[in-house]
Amino acid sequence: MLSLESITKTTQDWLFAKFSPQIALTIECVIVILLAITLFAVLGLVLVLLERKVAARIQIRLGPNRVGPGGIFQTAADTLKLIMKEGLTPDAADKFLFNLAPFIVMMVAMLLLAPIAFAKNFQIWDINIGVLYISSVSSLSVIGILMAGWASNNKYSLLGAMRSGAQIVSYELSAGFAVLTIVVLTGSLQISDIVAAQENGWWLFKGHIPVIIAFVLYIIAVTAETNRAPFDLAEAESELTAGFHTEYSGMKFALFFLAEYINIFIVCAIGATLFLGGWMPLHIGHWENFNHVMDYIPSSVWFMVKTFFLIFLIMWFRWTFPRLRVDQLLNLEWKYLLPISLFNLLLVTVIAIMGWYF
């Protein structure tokens, strides 16, 4: 059967048979880089269109429907426009940092792609500290945002960047605790182990109450971490024009925009891996026939369906809830999410020790 696993294996065998190990490895790296860039470009186009369509449907509108059938080429046309626009650098800006910031944000998004398991045995880098790597690297993206805000030499940009800093520092905590509940249950930080542990049922079902609480906390925390509404204080169009990317235009703006959507994809992919079983098909206990039917659906399809379900959930939040004030934002984290997640971690530890999960 043709699967991503067999394709990668055939390619690797062929490369190592043809070339010396060093050259084969270099070629593999180039292929991976090309695939990652292609994935980013496609994801950017698809997610922006999806967001606009979802927003339109929720606001009882039609959304883009003029460029191509059903408006499917709208985002491609927008990207073409952004490429042709001038990338202006303000005179008073710190030119080096100003031009570096979008690339830092983009690089962080790219680094996060490494430990994600897209399908069965289809993973760039299966490190033994996968979850730790994700939570540490994802907090680096705030550096890019702070850099953009500071280097723009613009009061709106600086305010937006500072808000973003406060936000990510606080919400990192509850996202970390939510991830820890799964680590406690699995007993491993490796992504492939976490996925393998969900073979007879996803953690969301197996871990019942504490994992459901952790899942809700995780979704709230990553919505805040990716700077999306209702936590989009860093951009806050109505207050700060465009927040940290006020001064950006052309392709540099497009990189920020793309990085936002790539980050959404990545956090949703991680959420799907931790709570919804990653590429693992839906298996219910000992229903052999049902499990067998589910196995026929390719693992990559399972992964994408779960990830896009979570992405849809986050888009749904964005077009339903109003934006929080800064004090409300920090209240929510320090007075509600953090105590609840600490208590939840205790609960899940008790459950893991007593073996009260399925």
Place this chain on the structure above:
Amino acid sequence: MFLKDYISEVYNGVSSLLKGMRKTGYYFTHSKEIITEQYPDNRATLKLADRFKGEVVMPHDENNEHTCTGCTACELACPNGTIKIITKFDITPEGKKKKAIDAFIYRLEMCTLCNLCVAACPSDAIKMAPNFEHSVFDRSKLTKILNNPGSKIKEGIE
């Protein structure tokens, strides 16, 4: 007591957020709720709100009769001189003279569609119509005479 308040606060917050999500989720799944009109494409089937105000018209019935008595209440009510009524005297069958309108002049280019003339009319002779495609090549075409040629006042309207 503190814990009870805390839990009820969390519960109320979550339930109100879920209520909002239910509403938007309903809109997302029900495409019949979409209210967008794709205007130039659906000109024939365009649906406008009943209260839409596009221009002032004077309805005539099948006998080419209107209900305007020429009282000029609308002319007086108009804040920017949009309406000008020229009256004449008709001879009734009994030989009496009766006041009637000769021309109801309506200048669309000066009209702000404020509806004051329609509200002022004692005999409901004029009303707002939903037609909004008013562009013409000559400004003078916007000055309209609302009563049809040869029309007369309906029987029994004073």
